[in-house]
Amino acid sequence: MSEIGTFSGRHVLAELDGVEPRLLDDPEFLREALRTAVTEAGAKVIDVLAHRFEPHGVTVLAMLAESHASVHAYPEIGAAFADVFTCGERADPELAVRLLARALGTESVRTTTAHRGHGARQLVEPVGRGLSRSWTVEEVLFETRTPFQHVLIGRTAQGVSLFCDEERQSTEATQLTYHEALMVPPMLLAKRLRRVLIIGSSEGVASRIAADAGALVDHVDIDREAVRACAEHLPYGYTPEELAAAERGDGAVRVHYRDGWEFLGDCEPGYDVVVIDLPDENDDPAAQHNRLYGAEFLARCAAVLAPGGVVSSQAGCPTMWRNDTLITAWRRFTEAFGTVVYYGSDEHEWAFLSGRREPGEPDLRLEELAYRPETIDATALRGNTVPPLRVRASAPPGRGA
Structure with a gap:
């Protein structure tokens, strides 16, 4: 009898502002920027499609072995919206978004990460030179990368807990x-x-x-x-x-x-x-x-x-x-x-x-x-x-x- 593994993945939604409009109206540039970003982040690209709208705007969709990635570009406001979802641990969707933002010369990035699927998540917190402790996060209630830090709020053995940049800040129990x-x-x-x-x-x-x-x-x-x-x-x-x-x-x-x-x-x-x-x-x-x-x-x-x-x-x-x-x-x-x-x-x-x-x-x-x-x-x-x-x-x- 075969054993069915636990499905889990990360879904990153990002808003990229302050992008040069001509880049956002260039399907080939955006196609290669997205392909390069997800590849360098560890994903396997199956195909990439791009479509230019009239009078302006581009949507690029990458089909990945791990799931998908897309970019919706709006030259008229100098902004793009990215959606990267990967299953498993091999590919890093947050890294893919950072690489894409760098390729586009983005002035500011706002991201939200959602964890999909089942199974507890392990968060490793550094506590000293050569030492760390592991938190079992049974449910992620909120997670995002603000302009200042990575924020995660989730349920642990100590109740609802706050982590910033992988460090425990407070827990319900203490x-x-x-x-x-x-x-x-x-x-x-x-x-x-x-x-x-x-x-x-x-x-x-x-x-x-x-x-x-x-x-x-x-x-x-x-x-x-x-x-x-x-x-x-x-x-x-x-x-x-x-x-x-x-x-x-x-x-x-x-x-x-x-x-x-x-x-x-x-x-x-x-x-x-x-x-x-x-x-x-x-x-x-x-x-x-x-x-x-x-x-x-x-x-x-x-x-x-x-x-x-x-x-x-x-x-x-x-x-x-x-x-x-x-x-x-x-x-x-x-x-x-x-x-x-x-x-x-x-x-x-x-x-x-x-x-x-x-x-x-x-x-x-x-x-x-x-x-x-x-x-x-x-x-x-x-x-x-x-x-x-x-x-x-x-x-x-x-x-x-």
């Missing part, structure tokens, strides 16, 4: 532990809690925590598509209705789809807490978010603080085989601020740093906070604010808490 560790210490360290600025943190949980604590919140995120996808598909954070209100500036939270660096240059100062919650800092020179971890960015954040205000950031992992980012962040914070508080979550893998310009002994008293955390109590605050020895040893003498 997100509150993460977000309270991010938000509660800086809210306690700040002298007052009237205005909060959050940079990143697409899910919206951090904004809701700050608003529940009584603050007015400015939430800045460069990736509009990711924030809206989180509101639509995640069972935590913003609801679509809450996000729509925040986009209008209606309520305690206002959402700004802007670059965090630029926002700091023209915002009204006087924030009591500034929170930086971004994907992990890495050694990829093309990763635009890395500049939002450096000493200059910390200085820009500190410049918009009110007296007694606090800057806080997700700072990396304390495990000794993965602590380079944390040690670097600790050095930056202790050089930039007179008071630095470490908080290492005892039920998560991440550590967080909060800095206040004024020197002094931190006084973290939960009873003074209007927000009531579910994953942090007074004992946790006492036990989790001591940095690991290697981290403490990396700072200049007498700096940090």
Whole structure:
């Protein structure tokens, strides 16, 4: 008895804008561009057909051993729409779209990827030098490549989960532990809690925590598509209705789809807490978010603080085989601020740093906070604010808490 394999495939839809009109009205050019792109992406081409419409416009269809690819060109608007579907793992439809966009000299590309068929998908997340972990994604709820990152929302053993560029950002099971560790210490360290600025943190949980604590919140995120996808598909954070209100500036939270660096240059100062919650800092020179971890960015954040205000950031992992980012962040914070508080979550893998310009002994008293955390109590605050020895040893003498 023969065994029937599990069918699966990827279906990529793409909008390519800013293409020279004469290229979009050239059937032979488009035929060869599509043939070359899918071939270099690993597909086997059976045939390619092209048809030119009057007065202008071209459709090209490639029949593939793996399925199909097509391009519909609109010279009058300088745009083309691509559709690439491949079965199995040999061909890469996302690569085919990127190669096609390059051949057309495209100014901007917007893609959406859907996974067709049955069977769970394995997502491999790098977690350190020579190390990775594999997530079984039982169902993909949303996936696209925005202008800034690859975003996937799907069901895992930890519930609905968010991945950006193949890195887990949050899961339904553990997100509150993460977000309270991010938000509660800086809210306690700040002298007052009237205005909060959050940079990143697409899910919206951090904004809701700050608003529940009584603050007015400015939430800045460069990736509009990711924030809206989180509101639509995640069972935590913003609801679509809450996000729509925040986009209008209606309520305690206002959402700004802007670059965090630029926002700091023209915002009204006087924030009591500034929170930086971004994907992990890495050694990829093309990763635009890395500049939002450096000493200059910390200085820009500190410049918009009110007296007694606090800057806080997700700072990396304390495990000794993965602590380079944390040690670097600790050095930056202790050089930039007179008071630095470490908080290492005892039920998560991440550590967080909060800095206040004024020197002094931190006084973290939960009873003074209007927000009531579910994953942090007074004992946790006492036990989790001591940095690991290697981290403490990396700072200049007498700096940090």
